[in-house]
Amino acid sequence: MISTSVACAVGVTKQHIQVLCGRWQRGQMGRGMATFSTPDGCIVYPDQYCFNTQGSEYDQLSGTTMNLPSSPRYDFLSRAFHWVTAIVVTIAFILGPEGFGRLMRQGVDPATRSDIVWHESLGLLVLLLTLLRLIWVAFRPAAPQFQMASWMQMMAKLVQLALWALMFALPATALLSLGSEGHPLTLLGDIRIDHMPLIAQAGIGKWADWGDVHKFLGDTIMVLAGLHAAAAIFHHLVLKDGVLSSMLPWGR
Numbered sequence: 001m002i003s004t005s006v007a008c009a010v011g012v013t014k015q016h017i018q019v020l021c022g023r024w025q026r027g028q029m030g031r032g033m034a035t036f037s038t039p040d041g042c043i044v045y046p047d048q049y050c051f052n053t054q055g056s057e058y059d060q061l062s063g064t065t066m067n068l069p070s071s072p073r074y075d076f077l078s079r080a081f082h083w084v085t086a087i088v089v090t091i092a093f094i095l096g097p098e099g100f101g102r103l104m105r106q107g108v109d110p111a112t113r114s115d116i117v118w119h120e121s122l123g124l125l126v127l128l129l130t131l132l133r134l135i136w137v138a139f140r141p142a143a144p145q146f147q148m149a150s151w152m153q154m155m156a157k158l159v160q161l162a163l164w165a166l167m168f169a170l171p172a173t174a175l176l177s178l179g180s181e182g183h184p185l186t187l188l189g190d191i192r193i194d195h196m197p198l199i200a201q202a203g204i205g206k207w208a209d210w211g212d213v214h215k216f217l218g219d220t221i222m223v224l225a226g227l228h229a230a231a232a233i234f235h236h237l238v239l240k241d242g243v244l245s246s247m248l249p250w251g252r
Contacts, residue, residue: 073248079247104181179200
């Protein structure tokens, strides 16, 4: 399919789509962020939304018109959530204290360690951002779609699903670790929760060394985030399909 502005979306006919996609596939028009106009004056982004004219996208046409996404980019709030979450996760990982259990056994008060206070505060912020982001996904405008191999689509979905799961699992395992071992939760603003009886008394606290699990998951999310970033750069530099551009905080 071809992406157009909202005003033009309902005016793009099947004939226009087939003609423009045919030109695009034959290399008769530019790639990258090139745009051009349909006969009825609509601005089109063919490099991101033009599929094979024999594909299923054309089978879904009703009559002579097509309901098309309004933009080749994610909406502003989705982009803001993405980048703020990425920055917060990275800072929290960097500030993650080495040997936290050893420090606690030595009697160190975590409230006296700024790295611990910031790490735990940012961890809860990640949880809040992820919850808000999940709610927004249910209401936001349709996400842009990109033509790519089926295995790429599957891998992208698996990595995204894993990242979503990890952003919930990391704060959860941190709380399980603190609560089951009797360590306080110390946050910015001198907020301190010394006891978490629901966790301490729950059987799940004894299922694993949640501190070790938390550390493993922290390393895992950074590896997956690195692969996610590398794939986006590959799409941008090699495939030139607009995947990275759709999520960049700048541009139009």
